[in-house]
Amino acid sequence: MSTPVHFLKKKKNRRKSKLVMTNTSQSDQPSTEYLLQELNNSFEHSRHLEQQINNYLAFYLAFLIGSISIVASFLENIEQSSFALQINLSFIVILLVNSVIGVSLFSLVVKLRYAINRHVSKIAWIRNILDLKKDLSTHEEMCGIFGSNHPAFKKSELKLSIFKNGFSVKSSNEFILLFIVLSIFSGSYWFIREQFYASYKLSYWISLILWGLIVLYLIFVLIQTFRFKKYTKDLKNS
Amino acid sequence: MLELFGLSLFVPLYYGEYLVGFTLGTMFVFGANIPIIGGLVILFILFTLYGLPRFIYRFVQSKFN
Numbered sequence A: 001m002s003t004p005v006h007f008l009k010k011k012k013n014r015r016k017s018k019l020v021m022t023n024t025s026q027s028d029q030p031s032t033e034y035l036l037q038e039l040n041n042s043f044e045h046s047r048h049l050e051q052q053i054n055n056y057l058a059f060y061l062a063f064l065i066g067s068i069s070i071v072a073s074f075l076e077n078i079e080q081s082s083f084a085l086q087i088n089l090s091f092i093v094i095l096l097v098n099s100v101i102g103v104s105l106f107s108l109v110v111k112l113r114y115a116i117n118r119h120v121s122k123i124a125w126i127r128n129i130l131d132l133k134k135d136l137s138t139h140e141e142m143c144g145i146f147g148s149n150h151p152a153f154k155k156s157e158l159k160l161s162i163f164k165n166g167f168s169v170k171s172s173n174e175f176i177l178l179f180i181v182l183s184i185f186s187g188s189y190w191f192i193r194e195q196f197y198a199s200y201k202l203s204y205w206i207s208l209i210l211w212g213l214i215v216l217y218l219i220f221v222l223i224q225t226f227r228f229k230k231y232t233k234d235l236k237n238s
Numbered sequence B: 001m002l003e004l005f006g007l008s009l010f011v012p013l014y015y016g017e018y019l020v021g022f023t024l025g026t027m028f029v030f031g032a033n034i035p036i037i038g039g040l041v042i043l044f045i046l047f048t049l050y051g052l053p054r055f056i057y058r059f060v061q062s063k064f065n
Helices: A002-027 A032-076 A083-133 A139-146 A173-197 A202-237 B002-007 B016-030 B033-064
Strands: A159-161 A168-170
Touching: A032 A083, A032 B016, A032 B033, B002 B033, B016 B033
Parallel strands: none
Antiparallel strands: A159 A168
16 A cells, blocks of 8 residues: 555654754754843743732722722711612712722733733743753753742642633632622622611721731732742842 | 932832822821822822933933934
8 A cells, every 4th residue: 555655754754854943943043141131031021010910909909998988988977867878879889880990900910910921931932942952951950040939830820710711810819819809898888788787886897898908918919029039039149 | 208209210119009008007097088199199290200201311312313
C-alpha cells in the first residue's frame, strides 16, 4: 500500500523541518539582557496594575462609607410618620447605585486581572526561552528573579465559573471581596431597619458594619502587600 | 498642608488608599461626608501638582524634538 508509507514519510519530514526551525530560531533569539529587561518591564507593569486594583477598591470603599453616612444622617432627620416609606426608598436607591458601581468596578477589575495574567504568561514565555538558553536553568534562580510568591508559581489558583459560556476568573480575591461587601450592605438593610424599629441606636450598627468592611479591606490590602513585598525584594537581590 | 503639596510634586499622593485613610482618621470628629468631599478636592489638587509639571515637560520635549 502506497498511501500509508507516503503519509509516514510526510510526517517524518515535518518533524525534521520542525527541528530545523527550532535550531534557526535559537540562533535568532534575543540576548539575555534584553529578555531580563522585558521580564522586569512586565513585572513592574503587573505590579502597577495590582496597585490600580487596590486604588479602585479604595475609592469604592470611600464611596460606600459616604453613602452609608448619607443614609444615616438622612434617617436621623426624618419625621417618624413618614419614616417607613423614606427608609425603604433611600436604602433601595443607595443599594442600587452601589450595586451598579460595584458591578462596573468588578468588570474593570476582571479586565485588569486579565491584563496581569497576560503579563504572567509573557513572564512564563521568557522563562522558557531562558531555560532553552541554559542561562538560568534552576528553579531557585528563577524564583530569585520572579519571587516565589508570584502568580506564575502559585499552584492553588482559585477558579470560578460564573456563566455557562466558560467565563472564568483566576485568583478572584476582588470578586469575593465585592460579593462580601455587597451582601453585607444589602443584608444590613433589614438588619438596620429592624434595629431602628426596636429603638436601638442606629449609629452603633452602622459603625459596626463600617468597621467590618474596613477590616475586610485591610485584610485584602495586607495580603496584596505581602504578596508583592517578597518578590520585589527577591528582584532587588537578584 | 503646604509640605504635602510640596511633596506631591515628586511623589504621587493621589491614591484612593490615602483617601480612605484620611476619611477613617477624621470620621470620628467630622463624620464621613465632609472628609470625603474635602479629601477628593485635596486629591485633585495633588494629582494636578504631580501630573501638570510632567505633562508640560513632555509637551515641551515633544515640541523641541
